[in-house]
Amino acid sequence: METWFVVVVSLCMAALIRSIVFLLLRRKKLPPGPSFLSSNLLLLRLSPGALITNLKSKYGPLITLSIGFRPSIFVSDHALAHQILIQKGAIFSDPPPNFLQRNIGSTCYGPTWRLLRQNLASEALHPSRVKSYAWARNWVLHILIGRLQVAAEAADGIQVVKHFQFAMFSLLVLMCFGEKLDDRQINKIARVQRDMLLGLGSGRFTVLTAFPKLGKILFRNRWKQFEKLVKDKERVLIPLIKSRIDAIHSVHQLGNDRVVAYVDTLTNLRLPEEGTNAGNGGKLTDKDMVSMCSEFLNAGTDTTSTALQWIMANLMKHPDIQNKLYDEIVSVVGPPPPPLGEKPECTINEEDVQKMPYLKAVVLEGLRRHPPAHFVVPHRVTEEVEVEGYVIPEGASVNFFVAEMGWDPKVWDDPKEFKPERFLLNGGFDVSGSKGIKMMPFGAGRRMCPASDLALLLLEYFVANLIWFFRWNVVNGHGVDLSEKVEFTVVMKNPLKTQITSRAGKRNV
Secondary structure: OHHHHHHHHHHHHHHHHHHHHHHHHHOOOOOOOOOHHHHHHHHHHOOHHHHHHHHHHHHOOEEEEOOOOOOEEEEOOHHHHHHHHHHOHHHHOEOOOOOOOOOOOOOOOOHHHHHHHHHHHHHHOOHHHHHHOHHHHHHHHHHHHHHHHHHHHHOOOEEOHHHHHHHHHHHHHHHHHOOOOOHHHHHHHHHHHHHHHHHHHOOOOHHHHHOHHHHHHHOHHHHHHHHHHHHHHHHHHHHHHHHHHHHHOOHHHHOOOOOOOHHHHHHOOOOOOOOOOHHHOOOOOHHHHHHHHHHHHHHHHHHHHHHHHHHHHHHHHOHHHHHHHHHHHHHHHOOOOOOOOOOHHHOOOHHHHOOOHHHHHHHHHHHHHOOOOOEOOOEEOOOOEEEOOEEEOOOOEEEEEHHHHHOOOOOOOOOOOOOHHHHHHHHOOOOOOOOOOOOOEOEOHHHOOOOHHHHHHHHHHHHHHHHHHEEEEOOOOOOOOOOEEEOOOEEEOOOOEEEEEEEOEOOOO
């Protein structure tokens, strides 16, 4: 009875405080939007994307939804996004509060965040580091092609997304821990990563973030479930991290020409005084490294494999575009050789890819038409700021409707059509949005995805090789369904199925 009394009183107090906060904020002329009750009723009936699309026609491109204790601001206009993320970026560079994870994405803007992000961008993902993993991309490509060939022989049509996910995850595991792992180990890592993603994505643990101290008491079962997911992940990842750290000091084991894995770069970090582990000499703890490695794996797997599936789906739906892309590939590297072997020269390399402008256009058009995430991770406002005559209060959450920007008919001709040629004009396209935002599949500003260059390279590399080796056809004359559904990313409602035929006779890997 005492526990329930505490719960009821806490909820009543929270509702009262929230009402007072919003009453005060409304006097400061927040961006327009529906009332608290209407916001929540609409969210029960519509997805966030459909909701913002509906509200934009009534309230404009800057909308306030009254959800939680602080207002949530949604932006669906290119110029406003550029003003907020680029021109006033420092004020909008914090993530929402989240004590459940400790990584780059959850760290507030400041010295620790800059150090962690710079380490990822300048050390782990430096162009020279990425280039040193060319052999790994070739290795994973051979695995993917082999799996596709086996699946093609065993069934009428291949459901490709699981093969794309396995290939991307295998590559990122190697880049993270610095060694090839067998299928059993890779699947084990993938399972604990997926369990955590599904748990966080379901919203079951949101209340623990909203009420960090109270939540552990009032929602003990959920807290125990979350702790179990964390421990399961640590049980799998910590031995890999420790094994790599031990091996770093062994010249005999790694050799002088070893590649640098992400774990290697984390062992040398020393956090500044404001970091969470200053008392430990600034070193990352095992738990910190697990969280960082988990972020590295998650951030690139589903997003890249989802984007790859959407691109291949559109190339199947538009065989004329697929043929045009194949012709460009052949003009650069010639026709595919007979039976694919294990040698690197049997695949298209990164230097070849740089000579294929239409390939780049196909990839960019895929990201514009089907961004893997329709919203970027929300940004928290660190001080009150005025935008277009409206007040964005300190602590507000600001989100950006990425999909809407890529489909805006004021910026893009026939925005729902797949037309790679639009990216062949004007000598290239700046995906960073630093001079102006037309689409932002990787976000923009200070918290733009630091792995955007790697993602583009992987998409170009895999699309080029998959189109070079195989002709991608619809199954039994059925069309390609481009309907969407939301999971961790926005995926195909009906996963892509294809029939592949070799462009150079039957192959065996």
